[in-house]
Amino acid sequence: MEKAKISASQLFILMVLFELGSALLVPxxxxxxxxxxxAILLGMLISLILLFVYHQLYWYYPDLLPTQYMQRILGKGIGTILGFIYILYFMYDASRVLRDFGEMLLAFAYPDTPLFIANALLMLVIIYTIRKGIEVIVRSGxxxxxxxxxxxxxxxxxIISSGxxxxxxxxxxxxDGMLPVLKVVFTQTLYFPFTEVIVFTMILPYLNNPKKAKITMFCATGLSGINLVITMLINISVLGVNLTSRSQxxxxxxxxxxxxxxxxxRLDVFFMLAMVIGIFFKISVLFYAAVIGTANLFKxxxxxxLSYPLGLVVLFMSITIASNVQEHLHxxxxxxxxxxxxxxxxxxPILLLLIAFLKNRKKLRG
Structure with missing residues (x-):
């Protein structure tokens, strides 16, 4: 870990920008x-249970990165493998969001520009930001x-003025009743974008006031959820269900x-600016977590x-992850x-918390 500290308000802002990120982009x-x-509202409310799990793990090991406390909980061998799996996931997720950005840019304004060029330009800015550290990321936020x-x-x-x-x-x-909504909740909205904030377990050790971690995480998720609910209400009320579902x-x-x-x-630039900001911070957080996790795991x-080599991996993954946008979305x-x-x-995470709880209870008894 670098020697840096962030405030609860900075963590709140970063989480909101992260959760809105690419979630505003898709139907x-x-x-x-x-x-x-x-479905979005219920997904947000149920996700608070898993956020509590992530916070409890942080509460047991406030000064350790997940790549470290996984080794303490599961042993060095299994913990290292699991930590590496999460690092790979963070890189994979970053490449998916980068692909979202590239597809949006090409569809919106630059249809003749190669996808690689669009993705590479954003990735270079992100690599530069990551090299400056977590404090620069949160101040930019x-x-x-x-x-x-x-x-x-x-x-x-x-939109209101336009009638x-x-x-x-x-x-x-x-x-059609509650069942279709619950199906969407437990297969989509519970995980994307709300519990993607598991990546912030890599950033929580930088928090200067650990006592504010739980309320900050809950409030950020609540605000993000309300924003996404309002956005979807507007989309459906303006476009209708059929057009919203068919629109990329x-x-x-x-x-x-x-x-x-x-x-x-023709106010498309409003949409474009908001999307670029959200996607930039989402990729930055995911990529930063992958970089410090890799550095910690491999000493x-x-x-x-590591930012340049890992950045190239994310860039090439974003190109090769799918042959077209339909395959990518599917x-x-x-x-x-x-x-x-x-x-x-x-x-x-639930299994990790259960094992951590049993281990810490034994220590307290001892």
Whole structure:
């Protein structure tokens, strides 16, 4: 670990930017149709249970990275392997978000630009930021957080002013009952984006006031969840369920419909700026966790040296991860959740907490 400290407010801002990240980009929970907002809300509320698990592990080992306390809980051999699996996952997730960015940029403004060039430009900026350390990342977040919210508020006001909201598109509520909504919750929204914050277990040891960790994590997840619920309510009420489900980037389609007084239109740049900010911080956090985790696991004294080689790996993974955008989205929304998210976000952390609890109880008795 580098010798740095961050405040609870900085952690809060970073978590909100991370959770909004690429979640604003895709038609989140649209399998629940007009009840997508409810699936997001329930996913956020249930995710607080897993966030409590992550916090308890941090509470048992406040000064250790997960790559360290996994070795204490499971032994050096199994703990090292498990820590390496999480590092690989962070790199894989970073490459997926980078691919989201590239596809968005090409679809939005640069259809003739190679995907590699678009991804490489963002990756170079991220590598530069990571080399400067966690304090530079959180300070950048403080600057851009307010800017992103100003854009969101202006966009919301313009959508209302344009008279685009049709509340009838949100009805009937629970048309097919609660079961389809719960299915979406436990296969999608519980894991993406809310429990992806497991990556912040790599950053919590930098917190200057450990007592504020739990409330900060809960509040950040709550605000992110409310923002995503409002976004999906707007998307469905403006576009309708069918158009939202068919749109590759529904929020972009919503923003493109804004027209005020026959002259204020084509405000796609609002969407673009907000997405670039969110995606930049999401990749930065994932990549930073992979870098310091690798440095810790393999005893590298200067973590910044790893940023270039690992950055190249993430860049090339983002290109080779799927042959086209449809395959990429299918893999992310259908396949990855069952193979990676459920075991890495839910099963393994609960088992780790159970073993840590038993070990610490024995120590207390001793």
């Amino acid at each position: 989140l929970a649209i399998d629940a149709k007009q009840d997508a907002w409810l 403080e600057l851009l957080f307010l800017f992103m919210y100003v854009l969101a508020i202006i966009g919301f006001i313009l 685009l909201i049709h509340v009838a598109n949100l009805k009937p509520v629970l048309e 980037f529904p929020l972009l389609s919503t923003v493109q419909t804004i027209q005020v007084a026959d002259f204020l239109e 590298v004294k200067s973590p910044s040296r 893999e992310g929304l259908r396949v990855v959740i069952f193979i990676l998210h459920i075991p890495l976000f839910a099963i393994i």
